[in-house]
Amino acid sequence: MGEQQGGPARSELVVEDLHVQVGGQMVLNGVDLRVASGEVHAVMGPNGSGKSTLAYAIMGRPGYEVTAGSITLVDDDSSSVDLVALSPWERAHAGLFSTQQYPTEVPGVGLENMLEEAVAAIGGDRSAVEAQVAAEAELVDFDPDLLYRSLNVDLSGGEMKRSEAVQLGVLRPRIAILDELDSGLDVDALAAVSRRIEQATHEDNLGVLAITHFSRLLTVLHADVVHILIDGVIQETGGPELAAQLEETGYDPWIDTRAESPVEIHLGGDPWP
């Protein structure tokens, strides 16, 4: 929910040496990332590599404890916000937005109801929300009848993600973290939602961090930068060609690299050659 006056603001999400612990286990072991306005980054990795943890840690989900490193939102005037010190809703007010792989059902709370409260909390005009929701719903072909259902209750995978695209359109964040956007989604819905997100990267300078297991997503949501995350560390960063390579080889090359790394050799006096 960045300030929109005077054209879209430019900012950068800066993740440095991020270490995150979940339930007593270290899951992220020093992640470095920079996502600037207008850019689309993909973080790819196999199951258990720490992808969702990265998304939750950036948004501040309780239980995802940052033990070292930093998450900062830096504005083009060089002012910066330490996001780790903020609650999830304060992070949202700073300009973050996240979608979940399986969005939580919230019985009895409607989409518009929630957005009105979110908009009112930053001093926005709650009465404008209804029209904005209607306009955004049309952009992603979200059935207007579903707007009156409880959040994510009795919605298909595609409808849930369309609903999240509507939320993104109304809230106009600076940085969106999309966790497995393509999971449980039909082709049409994925195309509609991806189109809306790309539009936001052009028109509102939205920066995107898309977390995904498969390169399928990147055929519709075009990434500028691709990161490979394995065992809680970014193993490699490159352009879209990295996703193409991944499609050929799977994650094995990077997992093998790790197995051969010196990290494995500190087993002390084991008599192995």
Next chain:
Amino acid sequence: MIETQFTPDAAGAIPGPDWLARRRVAAAEQLAASPMPSVEEEVWRYTPIGQLDLSRYQLAHDGGGTSKASVPEHSAMAETSNGRLGGVEVSAEVAAQGVEVRPLGEGDAELAASVDVDRFALMNAAFSFEPLLVRVPPGVSVEGPIVVRHWLDADGGAVFPRLIVDAGADSSVEVLELYGSADVSAFISPVIEIRVAAAARVGYLAVQDLGPKVWHIGSQVSHIGAQAHLRSSSAALGGEYARTRLDTHLSGRGATGDLISLYFGDGEQTLDFRTFQDHAAPDTTSTLLFKGAVDDSSRSVYTGLIRVRPDARGTNAYQTNRNIKLSEDAWAESVPNLEIENNEVHCSHASAVGPINSDQLFYLESRGVPTETAERLIVAGFFDEVLDQFPVLDAVPAVRDRLQSKIEGLGHRGVDGETGS
């Protein structure tokens, strides 16, 4: 322990038809011989019943003020004040249909045969001044609810309202009962009897919004006939100790009973519900949904029993009780039970007591909704499922508003034992 003021003599002195006077005295005599309940008994477990000192209360004789509780458009309305029946108005249209809304009279002796489920129902039988009858003739559909509005402002008063809803075969009616009080210390023990004859449809909603020093110990007994349908619901919001016992007898083949309630405790309140779904006939269905929240140092108790008798094959019976615990000091107890004596049945029960769902809270917060606002949205949303199923639709907005004002009282509290980073 015998309370000197609640004697057979006092019961006999209440004016009314002879049959009723005799029943009052008989009930008072039985009362004198029955001990006060104690928490040792399962049905009184978890309650503050040991603190009840009936000698603090006097049988109220005189009406006081009237309730200001908002009333939806209705077909008939009766008012009580301190247990005394005041005005009764019945629309000409409904009166022409033969619908009766009136105190029991000489010719109603057959209505004496009721079951007194506990000592307080017995007190009600002995000391209810003007038991009210709502009778709908067979085949008549009443348009618009029949409203009974109670008001209590006698400090130290004890009152015993009684309502009998008698829905004839294939009739349909909705009844709304509203309970309110001034900020007095008082005791109210209402009894509601609902008779739903074959193929009749009855909707009942009680809104209990008594003051914080009022004790409420009520019971409702219903009998549902063949192919008949009762939807009985309540919103329990007020009272110091407020208890309702519901005995729902599915007596005729194909009978259906839906029991839908919400409760919200705050301050020092104790809200207590005992339910009994009694399947006595084949192909009967009962669904129960009770949802509550406890805040501050309030407490709630839900215990429920589904009983399927040997003849009641083809029974469908469901029981769900969910509670949100909104503060460290609040406490909720939920004890569902099944007693099944026939194999051809579908029964289930579910119960839960827990804090606000942390995943739901995170979802709303991640959109920029501040924590306390998000908590209010989630708690209000939690009750939506109940409000959506209430009968007497026009009464629901007022219940929603009153519930919302209780929810607005929410302060900040921990969720699932965790706080934001």
